[in-house]
Amino acid sequence: MKGQTSPRLVLHIAPSMGCGGTEKVLQSLACHMDATRYTCAVWSPQDGPRSAMLREAGVVVHIGGDPGMWARRLKADIVHIHRGGWPTPALLRALRAACRTTQAGLTLPRFIETNVFGRHDPSAAARCIDRTLFVSHFCARRYAAVHGIPATPPRYDVLYNPVDTRVFIKGTPPPAARDYSRPVIGRLSRPDPGKWSRLALDFLPLLRGELHDFRYLVVGGIPEAESFVSDHGLGEHVRFMPPLLDDKELAAFYGRLSVFAHANDTGESFGLAIAEAMSAALPVVTHPCPELRDNAQLELVQHGVTGIVAGNAEEYAAAILWLLRNPVVARRMGEAGRQKAVELFDIRRITQRAADIYDDVLAHAGRNIPEG
Numbered sequence: 001m002k003g004q005t006s007p008r009l010v011l012h013i014a015p016s017m018g019c020g021g022t023e024k025v026l027q028s029l030a031c032h033m034d035a036t037r038y039t040c041a042v043w044s045p046q047d048g049p050r051s052a053m054l055r056e057a058g059v060v061v062h063i064g065g066d067p068g069m070w071a072r073r074l075k076a077d078i079v080h081i082h083r084g085g086w087p088t089p090a091l092l093r094a095l096r097a098a099c100r101t102t103q104a105g106l107t108l109p110r111f112i113e114t115n116v117f118g119r120h121d122p123s124a125a126a127r128c129i130d131r132t133l134f135v136s137h138f139c140a141r142r143y144a145a146v147h148g149i150p151a152t153p154p155r156y157d158v159l160y161n162p163v164d165t166r167v168f169i170k171g172t173p174p175p176a177a178r179d180y181s182r183p184v185i186g187r188l189s190r191p192d193p194g195k196w197s198r199l200a201l202d203f204l205p206l207l208r209g210e211l212h213d214f215r216y217l218v219v220g221g222i223p224e225a226e227s228f229v230s231d232h233g234l235g236e237h238v239r240f241m242p243p244l245l246d247d248k249e250l251a252a253f254y255g256r257l258s259v260f261a262h263a264n265d266t267g268e269s270f271g272l273a274i275a276e277a278m279s280a281a282l283p284v285v286t287h288p289c290p291e292l293r294d295n296a297q298l299e300l301v302q303h304g305v306t307g308i309v310a311g312n313a314e315e316y317a318a319a320i321l322w323l324l325r326n327p328v329v330a331r332r333m334g335e336a337g338r339q340k341a342v343e344l345f346d347i348r349r350i351t352q353r354a355a356d357i358y359d360d361v362l363a364h365a366g367r368n369i370p371e372g
Contacts (some may be wrong), residue, residue, distance in 0.1 A: 007039045009075035010041035011109070012359065013067060013091070015083065017048035019243055020190060021272040022028045022116050024050070025135075026082050029354055031057040037355045038078070040155070049245060067091060070100035076109040078358050081129075085119030092125035110361050114159070117269050117294070118143045130361050133159040135270040136296035146292065150277050155362065157357065164247050165342050168279035169294075171251025175281045175335050179258070180327035185320060186257040186282075188250075188273045188291045189264065191220045191243070199287055200229045200263035202313035203320065208237065210321055216261075219244055219253065230372050247276075254280035258330065259323050262301075263288040263316070266350030274300045276344045278337030283307045283330045285319045306337035325340035 010033070014026045027050050041060040044051075051061045059268055071079055079095055081088075088107040092111075099107050112131045118139030121129075132151075134140040137158050140151040150156075172178075189195040200279050201224075207214060218225065221240035229238045243251050254260070260277035267289035268274065274284055274297060284307035286297045301307040308319040323330040343349075 007035060007037055008358070008362070009074055010038050010040045011071055011074060011076040012040060012042045013081045013095075014042075014044050014080060016026045016046035017042075017044050017050040017061070017063070018046070019049060019053075019245060021270070022082050023048065024272065025114070025129075025161045026050075027054055028164065028347055029080070029351060030054060030059045032162070032164075032351045034351065034355055038358060041070075041074055041076070041257065043067050050228045053245070066094055068094035068096070071095055071109055072098040072100065073207040076360065079111050081111065081113045081180075082116065083113060084117045085113075085121060086292040087121045087123040088127040089123050092123075092128055096125070096128050106362075106365060110365050112357070112361060115139070115143075120147045120149070130365060131357060132156050133357070135159070135161050136297050136299050138294070138296040139269050142292060142294045154360065159354060159357065160345050160350060161275065161345040162192075163272070163275045163279050163341060163345040165279040165338075165346045168251045168254060168276060169281075169338070169342075171248055172255035172280040173339070175331050178281070178331070180283075180330035180334070181324055182258050183211055183324055184217065184257050185214065185254065185259045185261050186217045186277075187219070187263070188244070188253070188277075189220040191222055193222050193224065194266055195220065195264050196222060196225065197263035197265040197287070199310070199313055199316050200261065201225060203261075203317040204229075204234055204237065205232055206313060206317035207320060208234065210300045210317075211324070214324075215239065215242060217253070217256065242285055242345040250276060251280065254282060257282055258327075259320055260307075261316075261320065261369040262297060264297075265289065265293075268297045268300075269294045271300050275341055278306060278334075279341040279345070281331075281334035283323050283333035284337065285310060285316060285323070287311065287316065302336075302340075306333055306340060318349055 016024040043062045047063045110130045114133045144151040216238045221243045284301045286301045303309040310316040311320045
């Protein structure tokens, strides 16, 4: 911010410190922010594995208690709330109670939300939000269409989720040296049934009919998937792997693959695993979701350019088989995906833009928090 000689403080807030994408995005922003502009701290009501990772990186983490008290004690200039978009009146009221007035008459902290799922909070408590950031243009367009609210700057903006593309580039084989015909497919998600689609399973018997030596590496398996593999005698083809939290471990996983298989019936509001796979120069096979479900996977995966969009199990199996049998095209898609990830999702670009947004909110903020 012009005239500012010392870094301001951002307090990041999330519902938990768990393994999900929301928490990983918070971690990325807090750990990679330019400390000459903004220092970061974190508060959450629920502890989890990301707390230790944040503390190891030198970020102060507070678990439980009153978030407003921490915002006041830390003298936060910005409170950045990472949430689904649904009403959280108790949290917002607690944070508003921490507001202070500077000598210049500016009410601090200012409030920014990353609206992960593009939902609308019509509550009076949400009037304190100065800036809403969507994680994809899809979410912004759906928000405007459903609620009749123009999702345009400066009140609304799109900030893609950050990906440390350098880690995935360094930790995976260069496209020219990767054998894209090697029949190893991978899938990664949380071990949550809501992150799965039957497409992620139904293509397997079809693929086995054409390709007898393929391997399917799955991070985030669920009981239904394990039962399907057992019932269809697919044990020699499918390996269920433990969760991977560290980007270097993730890069090693992506480095073993030739194709990344994405399938999630609820869709993606962004698709962090897809963006990481693209950074690793993998072609991605995905699918559309009907009606108003999340569809940002189609914003990341451009059919025929960075991957293939399939509509059913037959198309899905055919897409994977085609990529394995056409390694030159698969490599070209992987290279295009990596270029897109570097240009749009790279963590250095995203954290710089986040800092610019913080500057803008502080420079143009009103002097009072609305009542209600």
